[in-house]
Amino acid sequence: MNKYFKCDYYRMTGEKWNPVKGTLIMLLRYDIRYLYLIRRKKTKIRTLFAMRAARKYGLEILSDNVGPGLYLGHAHNINVSPLAKIGKNFNLNKGCTIGRENCGKRIGAPTLGDGVWVGSNSMVVGNIHTGNDVLIAPNAYVNSDVPEHSIVIGNPAKIIKKENATDSYITMRI
Template identity: 35%
Template sequence: MIRVFELIKSDLYRYYGKTDKRTFLKSFFLVEGFRFMFFYRIKSTLSKKNPLYWLFYIIVRHYSYKYGFQFFSAKIGKGFYIGHFGNIIINGGTHIGDNVNISPGVVIGQVSRGRLKGVPKIGNNVWIGSNVVIVGNIKVGNNVLIAPGTYVTTDVPDFSLVRGNPCEISSSRGVEGYVCNAWLVEDGNE
Protein backbone atom coordinates (compact mmCIF):
# COMPACT_ATOMS: atom_id res chain seq x y z
CA MET A 1 0.00 0.00 0.00
CA ILE A 2 2.97 2.30 0.55
CA ARG A 3 3.79 2.14 -3.17
CA VAL A 4 0.34 3.47 -4.10
CA PHE A 5 0.85 6.54 -1.93
CA GLU A 6 4.23 7.16 -3.58
CA LEU A 7 2.55 6.98 -7.00
CA ILE A 8 -0.22 9.36 -5.93
CA LYS A 9 2.35 11.75 -4.45
CA SER A 10 4.36 11.69 -7.69
CA ASP A 11 1.21 12.43 -9.72
CA LEU A 12 0.34 15.30 -7.37
CA TYR A 13 3.82 16.79 -7.69
CA ARG A 14 3.47 16.95 -11.48
CA TYR A 15 0.55 19.40 -11.23
CA TYR A 16 1.89 22.01 -8.80
CA GLY A 17 5.45 21.04 -7.85
CA LYS A 18 4.33 20.43 -4.27
CA THR A 19 2.93 17.52 -2.27
CA ASP A 20 1.52 19.14 0.88
CA LYS A 21 -2.03 18.52 2.18
CA ARG A 22 -3.39 21.81 0.86
CA THR A 23 -2.11 21.04 -2.64
CA PHE A 24 -3.60 17.55 -2.41
CA LEU A 25 -7.06 18.90 -1.50
CA LYS A 26 -6.88 21.59 -4.20
CA SER A 27 -5.90 19.02 -6.83
CA PHE A 28 -8.39 16.41 -5.69
CA PHE A 29 -11.34 18.78 -5.93
CA LEU A 30 -10.28 20.95 -8.89
CA VAL A 31 -8.14 18.78 -11.19
CA GLU A 32 -10.10 16.04 -12.95
CA GLY A 33 -7.03 14.16 -14.15
CA PHE A 34 -5.54 13.97 -10.67
CA ARG A 35 -8.83 12.87 -9.12
CA PHE A 36 -9.21 10.09 -11.68
CA MET A 37 -5.60 8.91 -11.18
CA PHE A 38 -6.04 8.94 -7.39
CA PHE A 39 -8.81 6.35 -7.62
CA TYR A 40 -7.13 4.51 -10.52
CA ARG A 41 -3.90 4.09 -8.53
CA ILE A 42 -5.73 2.65 -5.51
CA LYS A 43 -7.84 0.30 -7.64
CA SER A 44 -4.75 -0.91 -9.49
CA THR A 45 -3.06 -2.06 -6.28
CA LEU A 46 -6.00 -3.99 -4.85
CA SER A 47 -6.72 -7.65 -5.47
CA LYS A 48 -10.07 -8.54 -7.00
CA LYS A 49 -10.67 -10.64 -3.87
CA ASN A 50 -10.58 -7.50 -1.75
CA PRO A 51 -14.11 -6.03 -1.38
CA LEU A 52 -12.64 -2.52 -1.64
CA TYR A 53 -11.45 -3.36 -5.16
CA TRP A 54 -15.03 -3.38 -6.40
CA LEU A 55 -15.81 -0.07 -4.70
CA PHE A 56 -12.81 1.57 -6.40
CA TYR A 57 -13.64 -0.21 -9.66
CA ILE A 58 -17.10 1.44 -9.63
CA ILE A 59 -15.60 4.84 -8.78
CA VAL A 60 -13.02 4.55 -11.58
CA ARG A 61 -15.72 3.40 -13.98
CA HIS A 62 -17.88 6.40 -13.01
CA TYR A 63 -15.06 8.89 -13.61
CA SER A 64 -14.08 7.07 -16.77
CA TYR A 65 -17.50 7.80 -18.26
CA LYS A 66 -17.65 11.30 -16.80
CA TYR A 67 -14.24 12.43 -18.10
CA GLY A 68 -13.80 10.18 -21.14
CA PHE A 69 -10.75 8.29 -19.81
CA GLN A 70 -10.48 4.60 -20.74
CA PHE A 71 -7.50 2.78 -19.32
CA PHE A 72 -8.54 0.16 -16.83
CA SER A 73 -5.37 -1.93 -16.51
CA ALA A 74 -2.50 -0.10 -18.23
CA LYS A 75 0.76 -0.07 -16.28
CA ILE A 76 1.54 3.59 -15.63
CA GLY A 77 4.74 4.86 -14.01
CA LYS A 78 5.29 7.68 -11.53
CA GLY A 79 4.29 11.26 -12.24
CA PHE A 80 1.48 10.72 -14.76
CA TYR A 81 -0.02 14.05 -15.85
CA ILE A 82 -3.37 14.39 -17.61
CA GLY A 83 -3.49 17.91 -19.04
CA HIS A 84 -7.25 18.14 -19.56
CA PHE A 85 -10.13 15.71 -19.40
CA GLY A 86 -11.74 14.24 -22.49
CA ASN A 87 -11.39 11.12 -24.64
CA ILE A 88 -8.14 9.44 -23.66
CA ILE A 89 -7.97 5.75 -24.56
CA ILE A 90 -5.05 3.55 -23.47
CA ASN A 91 -4.96 -0.19 -24.18
CA GLY A 92 -4.77 -2.28 -21.01
CA GLY A 93 -1.52 -3.95 -22.06
CA THR A 94 0.34 -0.68 -22.52
CA HIS A 95 3.38 0.14 -20.37
CA ILE A 96 3.92 3.85 -19.70
CA GLY A 97 7.08 5.18 -18.04
CA ASP A 98 7.59 7.96 -15.49
CA ASN A 99 6.75 11.64 -15.98
CA VAL A 100 4.47 11.28 -18.98
CA ASN A 101 2.11 14.09 -20.04
CA ILE A 102 -0.99 13.10 -21.99
CA SER A 103 -3.54 15.35 -23.70
CA PRO A 104 -7.17 14.96 -24.84
CA GLY A 105 -7.95 12.85 -27.88
CA VAL A 106 -4.99 10.48 -27.41
CA VAL A 107 -5.36 6.83 -28.41
CA ILE A 108 -2.65 4.35 -27.45
CA GLY A 109 -3.84 1.11 -28.98
CA GLN A 110 -3.21 -2.41 -30.11
CA VAL A 111 -2.61 -3.78 -33.57
CA SER A 112 -4.04 -7.30 -33.86
CA ARG A 113 -2.06 -8.66 -36.80
CA GLY A 114 0.96 -8.16 -39.00
CA ARG A 115 4.41 -6.90 -38.17
CA LEU A 116 3.09 -4.34 -35.67
CA LYS A 117 0.99 -6.85 -33.70
CA GLY A 118 0.99 -5.81 -30.04
CA VAL A 119 0.83 -2.68 -27.90
CA PRO A 120 3.21 0.27 -27.46
CA LYS A 121 5.72 0.83 -24.68
CA ILE A 122 6.12 4.48 -23.75
CA GLY A 123 9.39 5.63 -22.14
CA ASN A 124 10.09 8.22 -19.43
CA ASN A 125 9.66 11.98 -19.79
CA VAL A 126 7.34 11.86 -22.78
CA TRP A 127 4.93 14.61 -23.81
CA ILE A 128 1.99 13.40 -25.92
CA GLY A 129 -0.04 16.15 -27.62
CA SER A 130 -3.75 16.26 -28.42
CA ASN A 131 -5.25 13.82 -30.93
CA VAL A 132 -2.14 11.64 -31.13
CA VAL A 133 -2.54 7.98 -32.13
CA ILE A 134 0.19 5.53 -31.08
CA VAL A 135 -0.44 1.94 -32.16
CA GLY A 136 1.32 -1.38 -32.47
CA ASN A 137 4.27 -3.14 -30.90
CA ILE A 138 6.52 -0.09 -30.93
CA LYS A 139 8.78 1.60 -28.42
CA VAL A 140 8.65 5.32 -27.77
CA GLY A 141 11.98 6.27 -26.18
CA ASN A 142 12.77 8.62 -23.31
CA ASN A 143 12.57 12.42 -23.52
CA VAL A 144 10.30 12.42 -26.57
CA LEU A 145 7.81 15.06 -27.68
CA ILE A 146 4.96 13.83 -29.88
CA ALA A 147 3.29 16.82 -31.56
CA PRO A 148 -0.51 17.13 -31.70
CA GLY A 149 -2.21 15.15 -34.47
CA THR A 150 0.66 12.71 -34.99
CA TYR A 151 0.06 9.08 -36.04
CA VAL A 152 2.89 6.91 -34.65
CA THR A 153 3.48 3.37 -35.97
CA THR A 154 7.27 3.17 -35.75
CA ASP A 155 9.86 3.06 -32.98
CA VAL A 156 10.86 6.51 -31.74
CA PRO A 157 14.44 7.02 -30.47
CA ASP A 158 15.31 8.96 -27.32
CA PHE A 159 15.37 12.78 -27.46
CA SER A 160 13.16 12.99 -30.54
CA LEU A 161 10.45 15.32 -31.72
CA VAL A 162 7.79 13.43 -33.68
CA ARG A 163 5.15 15.06 -35.88
CA GLY A 164 2.83 14.40 -38.78
CA ASN A 165 0.86 11.64 -40.42
CA PRO A 166 2.78 9.55 -41.29
CA CYS A 167 5.10 10.53 -38.48
CA GLU A 168 8.43 12.18 -39.12
CA ILE A 169 11.15 12.01 -36.49
CA SER A 170 13.28 15.12 -36.15
CA SER A 171 15.21 17.24 -33.64
CA SER A 172 17.46 16.13 -30.85
CA ARG A 173 15.90 18.46 -28.27
CA GLY A 174 12.97 16.14 -27.61
CA VAL A 175 10.80 17.12 -24.70
CA GLU A 176 13.01 19.93 -23.41
CA GLY A 177 10.82 22.49 -21.63
CA TYR A 178 7.57 20.51 -21.96
CA VAL A 179 7.61 18.06 -19.03
CA CYS A 180 7.37 20.34 -15.99
CA ASN A 181 7.68 19.33 -12.33
CA ALA A 182 9.24 15.97 -13.20
CA TRP A 183 9.30 13.52 -10.31
CA LEU A 184 13.00 12.76 -9.75
CA VAL A 185 14.64 10.75 -6.98
CA GLU A 186 17.76 12.94 -7.25
CA ASP A 187 15.76 16.07 -6.37
CA GLY A 188 14.57 14.49 -3.13
CA ASN A 189 10.93 14.31 -4.18
CA GLU A 190 10.66 10.71 -3.16
Protein backbone atom coordinates in the same frame (compact mmCIF):
# COMPACT_ATOMS: atom_id res chain seq x y z
CA MET B 1 -1.25 7.37 0.33
CA ASN B 2 0.18 5.71 -2.78
CA LYS B 3 3.64 7.04 -3.74
CA TYR B 4 2.72 7.02 -7.45
CA PHE B 5 -0.30 9.21 -6.73
CA LYS B 6 1.88 11.62 -4.74
CA CYS B 7 4.16 11.93 -7.78
CA ASP B 8 1.14 12.48 -10.06
CA TYR B 9 -0.25 15.07 -7.65
CA TYR B 10 3.05 16.95 -7.67
CA ARG B 11 3.17 16.93 -11.48
CA MET B 12 -0.45 18.14 -11.72
CA THR B 13 -0.32 20.88 -9.06
CA GLY B 14 3.34 21.71 -8.51
CA GLU B 15 2.95 21.11 -4.77
CA LYS B 16 3.85 18.29 -2.41
CA TRP B 17 0.93 16.26 -1.04
CA ASN B 18 -0.75 17.89 1.96
CA PRO B 19 -3.62 15.80 3.38
CA VAL B 20 -5.95 18.74 4.05
CA LYS B 21 -5.30 20.89 1.01
CA GLY B 22 -4.80 17.86 -1.25
CA THR B 23 -8.16 16.36 -0.28
CA LEU B 24 -9.90 19.67 -0.98
CA ILE B 25 -8.21 19.97 -4.38
CA MET B 26 -9.10 16.36 -5.12
CA LEU B 27 -12.77 17.10 -4.40
CA LEU B 28 -12.72 20.07 -6.76
CA ARG B 29 -10.65 18.67 -9.65
CA TYR B 30 -11.90 15.57 -11.43
CA ASP B 31 -8.54 14.90 -13.13
CA ILE B 32 -6.74 14.55 -9.80
CA ARG B 33 -9.64 12.56 -8.36
CA TYR B 34 -9.40 10.18 -11.34
CA LEU B 35 -5.64 9.74 -10.85
CA TYR B 36 -6.31 8.92 -7.20
CA LEU B 37 -8.83 6.26 -8.23
CA ILE B 38 -6.56 4.52 -10.72
CA ARG B 39 -3.59 4.55 -8.34
CA ARG B 40 -5.46 2.92 -5.46
CA LYS B 41 -5.13 -0.76 -4.65
CA LYS B 42 -7.12 -2.79 -7.16
CA THR B 43 -10.48 -3.76 -5.66
CA LYS B 44 -13.96 -4.22 -7.13
CA ILE B 45 -15.13 -0.92 -5.60
CA ARG B 46 -12.11 0.96 -6.99
CA THR B 47 -12.73 -0.55 -10.42
CA LEU B 48 -16.42 0.45 -10.36
CA PHE B 49 -15.65 4.05 -9.36
CA ALA B 50 -12.87 4.29 -11.95
CA MET B 51 -15.14 2.92 -14.68
CA ARG B 52 -17.87 5.39 -13.74
CA ALA B 53 -15.38 8.26 -13.87
CA ALA B 54 -14.04 6.94 -17.18
CA ARG B 55 -17.50 7.16 -18.74
CA LYS B 56 -18.24 10.54 -17.19
CA TYR B 57 -14.99 12.29 -18.19
CA GLY B 58 -13.86 10.25 -21.18
CA LEU B 59 -10.73 9.04 -19.40
CA GLU B 60 -9.78 5.42 -19.92
CA ILE B 61 -6.50 4.87 -18.10
CA LEU B 62 -7.11 1.73 -16.11
CA SER B 63 -3.61 0.45 -16.67
CA ASP B 64 -1.36 -0.53 -13.80
CA ASN B 65 1.59 -0.22 -16.18
CA VAL B 66 1.81 3.58 -15.95
CA GLY B 67 4.91 4.90 -14.18
CA PRO B 68 4.94 7.66 -11.55
CA GLY B 69 4.51 11.28 -12.52
CA LEU B 70 1.59 11.03 -14.95
CA TYR B 71 0.31 14.44 -16.11
CA LEU B 72 -3.08 14.86 -17.79
CA GLY B 73 -3.28 18.12 -19.73
CA HIS B 74 -6.89 19.15 -20.51
CA ALA B 75 -8.07 15.74 -19.34
CA HIS B 76 -10.85 14.68 -21.71
CA ASN B 77 -11.12 11.77 -24.16
CA ILE B 78 -7.80 10.15 -23.26
CA ASN B 79 -7.51 6.42 -23.96
CA VAL B 80 -4.68 4.16 -22.82
CA SER B 81 -4.67 0.44 -23.54
CA PRO B 82 -4.36 -1.69 -20.40
CA LEU B 83 -1.54 -3.54 -22.18
CA ALA B 84 0.58 -0.42 -22.79
CA LYS B 85 3.70 0.17 -20.69
CA ILE B 86 4.45 3.79 -19.86
CA GLY B 87 7.50 5.27 -18.13
CA LYS B 88 7.74 8.08 -15.58
CA ASN B 89 7.18 11.83 -16.20
CA PHE B 90 4.67 11.12 -18.94
CA ASN B 91 2.32 13.79 -20.35
CA LEU B 92 -0.98 12.99 -22.04
CA ASN B 93 -3.12 15.69 -23.66
CA LYS B 94 -6.74 15.93 -24.78
CA GLY B 95 -7.93 13.39 -27.31
CA CYS B 96 -4.81 11.21 -27.44
CA THR B 97 -4.85 7.44 -27.79
CA ILE B 98 -2.24 4.89 -26.73
CA GLY B 99 -3.69 1.74 -28.25
CA ARG B 100 -3.02 -1.74 -29.39
CA GLU B 101 -3.10 -3.24 -32.86
CA ASN B 102 -5.10 -6.42 -33.36
CA CYS B 103 -3.76 -7.54 -36.74
CA GLY B 104 -0.72 -7.09 -38.92
CA LYS B 105 2.95 -7.23 -38.07
CA ARG B 106 2.72 -4.98 -34.98
CA ILE B 107 0.12 -6.90 -32.94
CA GLY B 108 0.22 -5.64 -29.37
CA ALA B 109 0.47 -2.39 -27.41
CA PRO B 110 3.19 0.28 -27.23
CA THR B 111 6.00 0.61 -24.72
CA LEU B 112 6.82 4.25 -24.04
CA GLY B 113 9.93 5.48 -22.25
CA ASP B 114 10.49 8.14 -19.59
CA GLY B 115 9.84 11.81 -20.30
CA VAL B 116 7.46 11.35 -23.24
CA TRP B 117 5.02 14.12 -24.19
CA VAL B 118 1.99 13.13 -26.29
CA GLY B 119 0.16 16.02 -27.97
CA SER B 120 -3.56 16.51 -28.50
CA ASN B 121 -5.35 14.06 -30.81
CA SER B 122 -2.20 11.97 -31.32
CA MET B 123 -2.30 8.21 -31.76
CA VAL B 124 0.43 5.77 -30.74
CA VAL B 125 -0.54 2.24 -31.77
CA GLY B 126 0.92 -1.21 -32.17
CA ASN B 127 3.75 -3.15 -30.58
CA ILE B 128 6.27 -0.32 -30.88
CA HIS B 129 8.88 1.19 -28.57
CA THR B 130 9.67 4.85 -27.99
CA GLY B 131 12.80 5.93 -26.25
CA ASN B 132 13.17 8.47 -23.47
CA ASP B 133 12.77 12.21 -24.14
CA VAL B 134 10.36 11.92 -27.07
CA LEU B 135 7.87 14.60 -28.11
CA ILE B 136 4.91 13.38 -30.16
CA ALA B 137 3.38 16.43 -31.80
CA PRO B 138 -0.38 17.07 -31.90
CA ASN B 139 -2.28 15.05 -34.53
CA ALA B 140 0.64 12.67 -35.14
CA TYR B 141 0.05 9.02 -35.96
CA VAL B 142 2.88 6.84 -34.64
CA ASN B 143 3.04 3.15 -35.57
CA SER B 144 6.80 2.62 -35.76
CA ASP B 145 9.67 2.62 -33.27
CA VAL B 146 10.98 6.03 -32.18
CA PRO B 147 14.57 6.49 -30.95
CA GLU B 148 15.49 8.53 -27.87
CA HIS B 149 15.71 12.33 -28.07
CA SER B 150 13.30 12.74 -30.98
CA ILE B 151 10.32 14.74 -32.16
CA VAL B 152 7.59 12.93 -34.09
CA ILE B 153 5.31 14.94 -36.39
CA GLY B 154 2.63 14.22 -38.95
CA ASN B 155 0.82 11.33 -40.52
CA PRO B 156 2.71 9.23 -41.50
CA ALA B 157 5.12 9.90 -38.66
CA LYS B 158 8.27 11.81 -39.50
CA ILE B 159 11.02 11.49 -36.88
CA ILE B 160 13.38 14.40 -36.22
CA LYS B 161 16.35 13.90 -33.89
CA LYS B 162 16.67 16.63 -31.24
CA GLU B 163 18.53 16.62 -27.93
CA ASN B 164 16.33 17.63 -24.97
CA ALA B 165 13.20 17.40 -27.12
CA THR B 166 10.82 17.70 -24.15
CA ASP B 167 12.79 20.17 -22.01
CA SER B 168 10.23 22.99 -21.96
CA TYR B 169 7.21 20.69 -22.42
CA ILE B 170 7.64 18.45 -19.38
CA THR B 171 7.92 20.48 -16.21
CA MET B 172 8.06 19.51 -12.53
CA ARG B 173 9.82 16.21 -13.20
CA ILE B 174 10.08 13.73 -10.38
